[in-house]
Amino acid sequence: MASTGRMGNMSQPKQQQQQFENFTASSLYCDKCKAAMPVRERLLLILPDKEVYDYLCTGCASSVGSREVTAGEKMMAQAAAARRPRRAAPVQRLRL
Ligand SMILES: [Zn+2]
Numbered sequence: 001m002a003s004t005g006r007m008g009n010m011s012q013p014k015q016q017q018q019q020f021e022n023f024t025a026s027s028l029y030c031d032k033c034k035a036a037m038p039v040r041e042r043l044l045l046i047l048p049d050k051e052v053y054d055y056l057c058t059g060c061a062s063s064v065g066s067r068e069v070t071a072g073e074k075m076m077a078q079a080a081a082a083r084r085p086r087r088a089a090p091v092q093r094l095r096l
Pocket residue numbers: 030031032033037057058059060061062
């Protein structure tokens with residue numbers, strides 16, 4: 001059997017994931033751990049017009065922060081996740 005050495009799997013720059021990284025916090029500073037720890041998002045409270053999320057430290061399981069998501073933000077986030085906008089960015093050509 002011939003081993004497939006060349007797959008053409010080169011590393012590609014991840015440009016589209018930057019928007020989602022800004023939306024969710026991956027790590028927050030924990031007072032108990034004295035360091036920036038990865039956090040776990042937990043739905044804490046559901047209100048008619050917004051939802052409150054609690055961030056728990058994965059090291060000591062203590063709350064290190066919270067975030068409120070309004071109904072409008074939630075709808076926009078769900079819409080963005082459900083459908084991928086294929087709208088091309090406007091390109092301006094510079095004339096020399
Ligand atoms: Zn901690």
